[in-house]
Amino acid sequence: MPLSKKELEGLLRLVGLTKDSEINCEQCLALVAEFAEHELAGKSVPEGLKAVEQHLSVCSECREEYKALQRALGDLNNEPRK
Amino acid sequence: MSRDSEPLYVALLRGGDQRDSALSELRVILARNLRKALSSYARADDSFLEDAVQDSLLRILDRLDQFEGRSPFVTWATTIAIRVAMSELRRHRWRDVSLEQVISDAAPGSHWGTNVASRPDGQTERAAILESMYNVIETQLSEKQRKALLAELKGMPQEEIARHLGSNRNAVYKLTHDARKKLKHGLEAAGYSADDFHSAFAK
Secondary structure (H helix, E strand, O other): OOOOHHHHHHHHHHHHHOOOOOOOHHHHHHHHHHHHHHHHOOOOOOHHHHHHHHHHHHOHHHHHHHHHHHHHHHHHOOOOOO | OOHHHOHHHHHHHOOHHHHHHHHHHHHHHHHHHHHHHOOOOOOOOHHHHHHHHHHHHHHHHHOHHHOOOOOOHHHHHHHHHHHHHHHHHHHHHOOOOOHHHHHOOOOHHHHHOOOOOOOOOOOHHHHHHHHHHHHHHHHHOOHHHHHHHHHHHOOOOHHHHHHHHOOOHHHHHHHHHHHHHHHHHHHHHOOOOHHHHHHHHHO
C-alpha cells in the first residue's frame, strides 16, 4: 500500500514543521485550556504557550480535540462563567 | 487568576454537601459542553454523552491537584472531558481494524512506494527529495518507527497504534517525533530545507 501523493505531502509538511524539542499530547492537554482562552480573547500567544501551537500543528488528534474545545468555548463565551 | 477564586474547584476540594453539589453542577456543565463540542459526531448520542461525562468526572477528580488556575476551571475540566470522549469515539471507530491491515503485509520498503517519483510528469526536484526521504526511511528509521509513522499517515489514531504496539499515546508520539526528526535532519543533510520540500510539493 504505497503512500498517495496527498499522504506524501502530509509527511513532508509534518517533517517541515518538526522541532527538535516538542511537547507531547499529555503536556499539550495540561496547557491547552490556557492557550484556548488566549486565542479566544484575541491575545497573542505568549512564549510559554508557543509549544502548544506547534504541537497542534503536528498532532492531528490534539488538533481535533482543540477544534471540539473551540466549539464548546464559542458557546461558553456567551454564557456566564462559573 | 487564582485557582482559589474558582468556586467549583474550591467546593470539589471540600467534603460533604458542598462537594456533592459541585459535582452535580459540574456534571450538568460537562454534559452541555460535550454536546456542543461533539455536535458533528453522529455516535455522540445521549447515552454516549452520559457515559463520557461520568468517565470524565472520575478523570477530573483524579487530576484535581494538577489544576493550576491558569484558565477558568470549567475550561480546564472541559479539555479533559473532550480527551476522554474523543478517545472513546476513536476506540470505537477503529476497534475492528488491526495495525497490519492499515499498513498492509507487504515488505517494509514497498509501503512507501514511489507513485509520485516515478510518474512521467514527476519533477526532478520532487523525485530527488523523495529519493532522499526514502533513503532515510530505509536506513535510519527502526521498524517500529516505520510502522507507527506509516499507520499515522494512514489516519490511524495514536492511541490505537499504541494499543497494537502494547504502548501508550505519549510513547507513540515520541516514536513518530523521533522519526520526523531523523527525516528532517536526513533531508537537511542531503541539502534540502523545509522550504525546499514545501515548495516542491506545492507545485
